[in-house]
Amino acid sequence: MHPEPPIVPPVAKKGLSTGCIVGLVLGIVAVLGLAIIGVMVGLAVPAARGVMKKADAVRTKATLKDIEMAVKNYQVEFNRYPGGEGEIECAGSLLRVLLGVNADGLNPRQIIFMEPPMARGGKGGLTGTPPALTLRDVWGQPYRLSMDTDGDGKVTDPEHPGMWLAHPVIVWSAGDDGNPATWADNIKSW
Numbered sequence: 460m461h462p463e464p465p466i467v468p469p470v471a472k473k474g475l476s477t478g479c480i481v482g483l484v485l486g487i488v489a490v491l492g493l494a495i496i497g498v499m500v501g502l503a504v505p506a507a508r509g510v511m512k513k514a515d516a517v518r519t520k521a522t523l524k525d526i527e528m529a530v531k532n533y534q535v536e537f538n539r540y541p542g543g544e545g546e547i548e549c550a551g552s553l554l555r556v557l558l559g560v561n562a563d564g565l566n567p568r569q570i571i572f573m574e575p576p577m578a579r580g581g582k583g584g585l586t587g588t589p590p591a592l593t594l595r596d597v598w599g600q601p602y603r604l605s606m607d608t609d610g611d612g613k614v615t616d617p618e619h620p621g622m623w624l625a626h627p628v629i630v631w632s633a634g635d636d637g638n639p640a641t642w643a644d645n646i647k648s649w
Contacts, residue, residue, distance in 0.1 A: 512635070515597045516646055518583070522575065523630045523648040526594070526602055529557045529573035530628045533566075540606040540628075541565050546617055549602040549630070550593040560589070596632040596646075603639060604630040618642045624649055 469569075509613055510531035533541050533556065542553040559571035575594055578584035582599040585592055593601050605614040607627040613627055616622040626649050634644030 507555045519596050519632045519646045525573055526630045527628050527648050532572050540608050542606055546603055546605050554592050556596055598634040598635050600637050
């Protein structure tokens with residue numbers, strides 16, 4: 460018979476266990492994933508703002524054209540323009556005439572030349588109550604316009620005082636800064 464080998468007690472392993480290593484790797488992956496998501500969100504927010512700004516400009520441009528066409532259609536129907544000379548706001552009597560109200564006797568057949576939406580939060584549509592209605596852009600400012608009331612086929616250029624534009628009707632918005640005098644962001648129909 461052979462002698463039995465001596466019993467050796469188990470030696471404690473040095474280092475991390477497999478479970479600990481897996482947990483550490485998962486923690487690192489989670490931190491890296493959160494960092495990547497943070498970078499992606501950081502890139503997406505400015506892009507989303509740019510898209511929203513372009514959408515506001517497109518919506519404003521469409522309304523400018525609606526106002527311009529309404530005024531031109533009024534002129535064709537009544538052989539005159541519904542407003543006074545110079546720069547005016549799309550508000551009051553002018554707006555009521557375009558909406559089909561016989562304001563000041565200027566629309567006796569009450570023809571509806573435009574149907575803008577109601578504003579939400581004072582922006583992007585009609586605000587006020589008759590007779591004090593105003594058509595506002597998406598930033599809450601009233602649209603402005605000029606009409607060829609003397610029949611010479613041109614209007615004063617509001618961007619370049621003393622100059623003329625060969626358009627019978629022009630319409631513009633003050634843009635997102637709300638200041639009609641700063642033309643860099645103004646949106647115009649011409």
